[in-house]
Amino acid sequence: MTATAWSTARIKAAVGGILAVLLLATVLVPTAAEAAPVAGGDRFTAVAPVRVLDTRDGTGGHLGRLWPPGPIDLVLGGESVPATATAVVLNVTAVAPSDLGNIRVFPTPASGNAVPLVSNLNVRQWTDQPNLVTVKLGAGGAVRFAIERATADLVVDLAGYYSPTGTTAYTPVTPVRMMDLRDGTGSVPVGRLEFKSWVDLQVRGRNGVPADATAVVLNVTAVAPFGPTNIRVYPRPADSASQVPPVISNLNPAGNGEDQPNLVTVQIGDGGKVRFYTEAYSTWLVADLAGYYSPTGGQGYTALDPARIADTRSGLGLASTLRAGVTSTLTVAGVGGVPAEATAVVLNVTAASPRGTTNIRVFPTVVGGAVPLISNLNVNRAVDEPNLVIVPVGAGGAVSFYTQSYDTELVVDVQGYFTP
Template sequence: MRINRRTGLLAAGAVLATGLLPVQSAVAAQLPAQLNPVCDTANGGSRPWTADQPFTLKGGNDFNTYCRVRINGYGGDLRGLTASYTISAASVTASGYTARQLARMIVPEVGVGDATHSISNGVWTPVVGEDGSLSLRSAAFDLLPAWGQTIGTVDFLFSASSGPRSARLHGTFALTSAQGDSVQADADLDYVADGHPAPTGQAGTFKPLTPVRALDTRSAIGAPKGPVGPGREVALQVAGANGVPASGVTAVVLNVTATDTTHDGYVTVYPHGTARPTASSLNFKAGQTVPNLVTVPVGADGKVSLYNFLGTTSLVADISGYYTSDGTGSRYTTAGPTRVMDTRYGTGVAKAPAGPNGQVDLQVTGRSGVPASGVTAVVLNVTATNASRGGYLTVYPHGEQRPTASNLNFTAGQTVPNLVTVPVGADGKISFYNFLGTTDLVADLAGYYSGSGSVFVPTGPTRVLDSRNGTGGVNSPVWSGNPAVLQVSSWKNGIPAFGVQAVALNVTATNPTAASYVTVYPNTGADRPTASNLNFTAHQTVANAAITPNARNGVAFYNFAGTTDLVADLAGYFTAD
């Protein structure tokens, strides 16, 4: 145990939490002379948590035992405190993992409280020091006295991913005052690997692009000319082409379209050079033209693979943006689902369908929870309905030249949704161009990108829900009005139990008994939103991407009418850092 009466205690390269509160004129307490880290035991007791008695952290376990640090001060206020838990650079190196890998693998939920109330509860920000150490940092907090003494606790509920090798990690808990004084205690971790691979996803920020066509097998764009045969795949070079940099790209956002299909089937989009997953990205019937938005990690060579299951199909892919590891992109904030446009009722725009060769302009910034400035792109679920003839829809930044890319393709009378990520124009608007006939347009806001918010960690595609075989704990078709609930945040799905702000899913409805729609939303107990994510008729198989806020109690899937099987494939998750 040691006390430091100096500033600059925290690891090199760290950034102190902002908003430190000034010391008040009330009686000031001294930092405690020592800290008392302990861990719970199986019999309901506790035992010391020290360098000699490390906490055993089991890999692949969502919820390990609680460990806590007791803070016993002297009467008075302790204001502007910060706390940290640091794994030393030497033990990071000895573990064989990098500090960034460990930051993804070991994710504790931390609760801070004093004698009378809970102060905060959540995931602390990970900071990699210049020396290679890993620190988890709290925001500033106050401890106030009760019964003549200042008493506080910091509770750690550790969650740990799978990993191929065990490691002993030397950890130090530190409590630091606003003046820079600190008290520390050693508290080691003994990570016990389960032998499975560790998560490989790398966090990235988003760089939006005005949609650009990167692949069209009908005209030899991005691949040889000709349809893709059964059991065959196309490799598309993403990095270093079409405005995407050659390095630092963690994932790409593509609008993928299957057309000229000769057989019922599906397409799977996945990182080139990796094993093809069981997940699907879009589903179609013979003769259909079907688009879907796909977020997929790029392979080590900067490519993605597009696999066709049955028959032959032409493939088209338009890039709408990419995630980069260099930190220069935008971060995501959830803001829905919220209906922001409906031409049937005059929501957001005039009450009138979009005409042939017509354009509808929608103001997206400064309303519906989207800031008035600083927004680079928005995520919308766009639906075309009441179409008088077959056509397509293009969504693009207002005030810019309309691209050749398309976002939705539909036939007369069809209702077709598709998730769209689109940059906003300089005036905060986006444009919707309708090619032929008339069609009503509906748009539900999912979120936006700006300078603050969450980073994206790609993980998939990974199947996390399938009501046909019980994957995800749902063992039967989803009935009308009886939502299925999926606990997405779990290491069994490749993502941490804590700190996940939103998840990117590809949701498929199959075997429906009636025309219906599905809404995907956080299971918080609040009212279900009026927005929809999928629309389908009886016996149709329809897939659509969804980015939905995550909740401690999981994600809910509501089916409006009849019954339908639901399948969900996870593309990745959004987290604070």
């Protein structure tokens, strides 16, 4: 059932987002030249980020909050991306959820209303929650959004798409810190990013990112924001172009002392740089590199129907609670549709019922290796938090998980994988 049919019976809820903005009404299909396919999977085409759905104003053809049990379908194939696209990369934000709940993003089925046992966003009342989602396109080139228990407005921004003849392939890297405003890592100024200001980060030519890279994958964390804001990550515009930030968002920190991370796939802009902008209150920013896309990259992507491969609450995949200071490993090769030859996996990782404030790190398993100085999730006591992770497959076909300060339950859903 479409959102239009459901919304006639809905009471318009107050929008709890940070700022109201004018939004793009249409999205142009990217026209980038395409390249030869990679044998191991599909190639990626990055786009300048653009809004494709906003239920607050009808962008994308859906006006009105998402209610259970009625899902909404967003057609992207043949409209916002080419008809040949197999999967899309979306930043999905739940705005002003009415209660605790979760949002699931999955390929639109050819028939029926079955909802998979996965989750992409875990929401709480009146707190905006973003997460990056890499999702396979379903029937009619559409993806489906369903919500459990709560209601919420949805905002969706497109970052790129996979297709058999896309322009670039992926190269995963062992996660490494690329920017930290607290100490100047990345040759950026030391200091908080003030409201309505930006900082540019050189990504090409650093940390192994080559000169022909077209996009990077960064885990971006807002640290100790002074107040509610939205943070936007986008290609640095040329000096001769408009410097007005695009109408998108990547992080929506509440500003109540909680750090907020989100994975970001972003096209590289002028001078080999990407730009970070905060709309309202000031914050520290930290960015960790997960990988990059380039015409000479060697890894293609295969999208999967999302599947749960680990849940410490039931002993699935991981036998017990993730203990503070103890590394746990999860075999991903040969599980959930991931083949033995996979070199990296796309996982939605959720910290469930964390016992206190901690950071969680996801990295390729290395026998006897040290825990890297990165973070993927930054969580607080008793608050479920998700984040998308693209991580190389390590020793024994496994990836590792580590929580620094407090124990937590962990839920892992696989979305797809990369192969040479």
